[in-house]
Amino acid sequence: MIRLERRPAPSRFWTAATPVLAVLLTMLAGGLMFALLGKDPVAAIRIIFWDPLFNPQFASYSRPQLLVKAGPLILIAVGLSFGFRANIWNIGAEGQYIIGALCGAGVALAFYPLEAWFIFPLMVLAGALGGWAWAMIPAILKTRFNTNEILVSLLLVYVAERLLAALAMGRMRNPEGGGFPGSRNIANYPSASNTELIANTGMHWGVVTAFIAVIFGYILLHRHILGYHVQLAGQAPRAARFAGVNPDRLVMFCLGLAGLLAGLAGMFEVAGPAGRINIDFGSGYGFTAIIVAFLGRLHPIGILLAGLLLGLTYIGGELAQMMLGLPSAAIQAFQGMLLFFLLALDMLSNYRIRLKPREVA
Amino acid sequence: MSDTTEALLRVEGITRAYPGVIANDDISFAIRPGEVHALLGENGAGKSTLVKIIYGLVRPDAGQMWFQGAPFHPADPSAARAAGVGMVFQHFSLFDALDVAENVALGMENAPPQRQLARSIREISQAYGLPLDPSRLVGELSAGERQRVEIVRCLLQNPKLLIMDEPTSVLTPQEVEILFRTLRKLAAEGTAILYISHKLEEIRALCEAATILRDGRVVDTCNPREKTARELAEMMVGGTLQQPARAKAPPGETVLELDIRTLPPALAFGTTLRDLSLSVRAGEILGIGGVAGNGQDELLAVLSGETRLPAQALKLSGIGIGRLGAERRRALGLLSAPEERLGHAAAPDMSLTENALLTGASRERLVSSGFIRWGRARAFARRIIQEFDVRTPGPATPARALSGGNLQKFVIGREVLQRPDVLVVNQPTWGVDAKAAAAIRQALMDLAAQGAAVVVISQDLDELMEIADRFAALNAGRLSPPRDMRELSLEAIGLMLGGAHDMEVAADDAVERTGEVISELVQPGAANEEPRP
Numbered sequence: 001m002i003r004l005e006r007r008p009a010p011s012r013f014w015t016a017a018t019p020v021l022a023v024l025l026t027m028l029a030g031g032l033m034f035a036l037l038g039k040d041p042v043a044a045i046r047i048i049f050w051d052p053l054f055n056p057q058f059a060s061y062s063r064p065q066l067l068v069k070a071g072p073l074i075l076i077a078v079g080l081s082f083g084f085r086a087n088i089w090n091i092g093a094e095g096q097y098i099i100g101a102l103c104g105a106g107v108a109l110a111f112y113p114l115e116a117w118f119i120f121p122l123m124v125l126a127g128a129l130g131g132w133a134w135a136m137i138p139a140i141l142k143t144r145f146n147t148n149e150i151l152v153s154l155l156l157v158y159v160a161e162r163l164l165a166a167l168a169m170g171r172m173r174n175p176e177g178g179g180f181p182g183s184r185n186i187a188n189y190p191s192a193s194n195t196e197l198i199a200n201t202g203m204h205w206g207v208v209t210a211f212i213a214v215i216f217g218y219i220l221l222h223r224h225i226l227g228y229h230v231q232l233a234g235q236a237p238r239a240a241r242f243a244g245v246n247p248d249r250l251v252m253f254c255l256g257l258a259g260l261l262a263g264l265a266g267m268f269e270v271a272g273p274a275g276r277i278n279i280d281f282g283s284g285y286g287f288t289a290i291i292v293a294f295l296g297r298l299h300p301i302g303i304l305l306a307g308l309l310l311g312l313t314y315i316g317g318e319l320a321q322m323m324l325g326l327p328s329a330a331i332q333a334f335q336g337m338l339l340f341f342l343l344a345l346d347m348l349s350n351y352r353i354r355l356k357p358r359e360v361a
Numbered sequence: 362m363s364d365t366t367e368a369l370l371r372v373e374g375i376t377r378a379y380p381g382v383i384a385n386d387d388i389s390f391a392i393r394p395g396e397v398h399a400l401l402g403e404n405g406a407g408k409s410t411l412v413k414i415i416y417g418l419v420r421p422d423a424g425q426m427w428f429q430g431a432p433f434h435p436a437d438p439s440a441a442r443a444a445g446v447g448m449v450f451q452h453f454s455l456f457d458a459l460d461v462a463e464n465v466a467l468g469m470e471n472a473p474p475q476r477q478l479a480r481s482i483r484e485i486s487q488a489y490g491l492p493l494d495p496s497r498l499v500g501e502l503s504a505g506e507r508q509r510v511e512i513v514r515c516l517l518q519n520p521k522l523l524i525m526d527e528p529t530s531v532l533t534p535q536e537v538e539i540l541f542r543t544l545r546k547l548a549a550e551g552t553a554i555l556y557i558s559h560k561l562e563e564i565r566a567l568c569e570a571a572t573i574l575r576d577g578r579v580v581d582t583c584n585p586r587e588k589t590a591r592e593l594a595e596m597m598v599g600g601t602l603q604q605p606a607r608a609k610a611p612p613g614e615t616v617l618e619l620d621i622r623t624l625p626p627a628l629a630f631g632t633t634l635r636d637l638s639l640s641v642r643a644g645e646i647l648g649i650g651g652v653a654g655n656g657q658d659e660l661l662a663v664l665s666g667e668t669r670l671p672a673q674a675l676k677l678s679g680i681g682i683g684r685l686g687a688e689r690r691r692a693l694g695l696l697s698a699p700e701e702r703l704g705h706a707a708a709p710d711m712s713l714t715e716n717a718l719l720t721g722a723s724r725e726r727l728v729s730s731g732f733i734r735w736g737r738a739r740a741f742a743r744r745i746i747q748e749f750d751v752r753t754p755g756p757a758t759p760a761r762a763l764s765g766g767n768l769q770k771f772v773i774g775r776e777v778l779q780r781p782d783v784l785v786v787n788q789p790t791w792g793v794d795a796k797a798a799a800a801i802r803q804a805l806m807d808l809a810a811q812g813a814a815v816v817v818i819s820q821d822l823d824e825l826m827e828i829a830d831r832f833a834a835l836n837a838g839r840l841s842p843p844r845d846m847r848e849l850s851l852e853a854i855g856l857m858l859g860g861a862h863d864m865e866v867a868a869d870d871a872v873e874r875t876g877e878v879i880s881e882l883v884q885p886g887a888a889n890e891e892p893r894p
Contacts, residue, residue: 005380223732223733223735224731224732224733225722225728225731225732225733226731228715228718228733231711232708232711232719235708235709235710235711236704236705236707236708236709236710236711238701238704238705239704239705239706239707239708239719240708241667241687242665242667242687242699242705242706242719242720243687243688243719243720243722244666244686244687244688244689244691246686
């Protein structure tokens with residue numbers, strides 16, 4: 001019989017090896033799924049992981065897209081990782097992302113067509129505040145009324161999506177858009193545009209912010225007492241109380257930080273790559289960022305790498321849809337497999353598998 | 362006893378290895394019918410593994426057993442029970458929401474109908490001086506009564522061998538006395554009893570033979586009645602024991618005062634603290650005795666700052682600090698160490714360095730303007746490891762990799778080295794081997810001698826008699842007025858702890874002296890203060 005035996009200390013080897021193994025297993029299982037869909041699995045995997053970066057035909061377009069996709073994923077995931085470490089489960093980053101975008105776009109549209117230096121900084125502030133405020137709803141409900149933050153934050157995503165649809169077709173609709181839903185193009189409004197900073201790299205202010213968040217996240221986690229308290233609260237809640245950590249304040253901090261970064265990500269997205277508020281603005285970054293956070297082992301550097309990898313599956317997935325006619329749901333299933341394998345393999349770092357005769361313990 | 366033909370149970374060459382440790386190494390011994398046989402040894406000596414093998418919970422890697430002359434290799438506990446082996450565990454396996462009869466039925470192979478079972482429970486419990494009402498909910502019973510449920514459950518199966526694992530750790534001295542009468546009666550009827558304990562005086566009072574284990578081997582056998590407790594302890598440890606000694610300092614000013622009217626528990630099934638007041642002076646050790654679950658955890662939380670109070674309910678050197686949280690209280694000099702080492706006093710998966718930071722952050726200046734000074738934290742952890750002789754590869758080891766005794770030395774050391782003005786500890790030597798326990802007691806006494814006020818909450822009365830200056834009993838959330846430890850006998854302490862709870866109705870033949878004492882002294886007062894709702 002197979003038995004799991006708890007290791008005295010987590011294995012460093014497996015902690016590092018599981019993400020790699022999870023990616024390999026995802027390729028295998030994903031390949032199998034593609035084969036069942038009647039596509040060539042080897043070609044599909046190559047198109048997803050290799051062609052966007054190295055195929056001369058596509059790379060010039062795809063390569064900059066990598067940072068464009070990875071930027072918001074990393075930014076959101078860094079925020080989420082602190083909550084996840086403290087066992088505070090914010091599943092609603094997608095909603096905070098949408099509200100951040102709405103607030104940022106709202107500022108831009110309010111000033112249109114005025115050209116002034118302060119508009120973009122004001123949008124950044126509004127985006128951050130919007131995401132933060134949206135995340136404060138589950139935080140306050142949890143600390144005041146002990147509601148479940150998983151449910152509240154998740155359900156608020158749907159509220160945010162309704163709000164987005166209503167505004168895209170109502171108050172924010174482009175008056176010169178001929179009745180089509182969607183706002184003015186903010187990316188074409190110079191004072192509000194989140195421009196590409198270095199041509200053909202995909203580098204915009206959101207990506208810069210994501211890198212800064214990674215560095216700050218690292219310092220906070222490893223050098224600051226707040227990061228220590230977050231880890232303590234997650235691993236041993238009673239010990240955290242004993243150490244003097246106020247659990248309510250921690251909930252406020254973790255949810256607030258995640259909402260703030262998700263709001264920023266949404267704001268940078270609407271002012272740059274997306275360009276406008278529209279009903280299809282919510283693209284699932286907030287949910288994919290959960291995968292990124294776990295794939296990166298809730299560690300800022302890991303999240304950086306995982307964000308790039310997931311960004312790659314987005315671009316490669318689009319390419320595979322185009323080239324092989326793979327359904328987009330197949331790509332989402334592929335991303336889901338990654339999280340599944342990662343969590344399943346996670347136990348290897350804390351347990352070892354033993355083959356042993358049955359025994360009553 | 363060496364005459365194996367009449368042995369009830371004979372064990373020969375039992376060996377059982379776990380990864381990295383040999384729990385039982387070639388163990389042999391025998392028990393005659395009617396013998397009360399002690400299994401002695403420190404934590405980790407292999408006692409539990411050995412009895413689990415006899416009870417069919419663990420299979421040996423090698424070795425033979427004979428029961429009543431026939432080879433005996435139980436595949437599981439029900440096979441052992443069928444053969445006539447019963448076991449009462451240290452931790453009870455009872456369901457609070459079920460009544461006594463239902464709980465007993467759950468542990469039986471073919472339970473008879475409830476009415477018949479209730480009658481047998483009454484008969485058996487009366488016959489052995491362990492009165493039990495089969496229709497009462499287990500959740501309403503005291504620890505002593507819960508243990509009776511477990512014993513009666515065993516006795517209903519007519520065991521020929523009864524194994525008892527640390528049965529007295531949750532009992533008051535009076536309850537212990539009643540238990541011993543029962544066990545002696547059983548032995549007189551021919552039931553053999555295998556008795557595991559590390560309380561040496563009890564073993565001397567009860568047992569006629571002892572097998573002593575150390576590091577998984579049988580190191581000695583003896584008749585405990587012919588040895589002193591000290592000799593037994595040294596056989597267990599395998600060396601001479603350092604008796605804690607103390608330089609007496611004259612008690613100083615009152616530093617800590619607590620005064621609570623009523624404080625409902627923060628958690629479900631917690632204890633409400635009522636009319637609880639205490640004060641401690643610099644340089645003295647206040648011992649707070651009582652069976653666990655009578656408000657010990659709640660009292661520690663009140664003092665550590667995990668539970669907040671009105672400001673004036675808790676005063677440190679005259680200043681009301683009730684409202685302050687744990688970290689602020691530490692900064693002012695009030696430190697504490699909870700009972701549960703893993704998960705409360707220390708984070709299991711964190712390194713010793715990180716655990717040193719847990720309470721040492723402000724007093725040891727391990728954090729400056731929010732940033733952690735890891736170098737200082739590591740040095741602090743190293744200092745604890747060195748000065749308190751914590752056996753570990755180094756400060757990077759996770760806390761859960763340490764043995765109970767070593768982790769406890771680390772936890773106590775972490776607080777003592779911060780030079781507290783007041784230190785509150787809950788069960789400081791619970792589940793800790795004798796050497797580590799002696800070192801911890803010594804550290805607490807040294808701390809008091811240096812002028813700190815120390816509050817020791819403990820179930821271990823021997824420990825409190827050894828180190829405390831004053832003694833107060835915590836019972837059902839109330840604290841008795843403290844009394845000078847020197848004027849108290851063990852008997853008087855037992856009565857302060859609530860005597861034998863409701864055991865005074867025990868069958869006449871089973872209870873003589875204790876019963877009289879209790880019915881005279883306890884009943885009038887204690888009857889009004891029914892300890893459990």
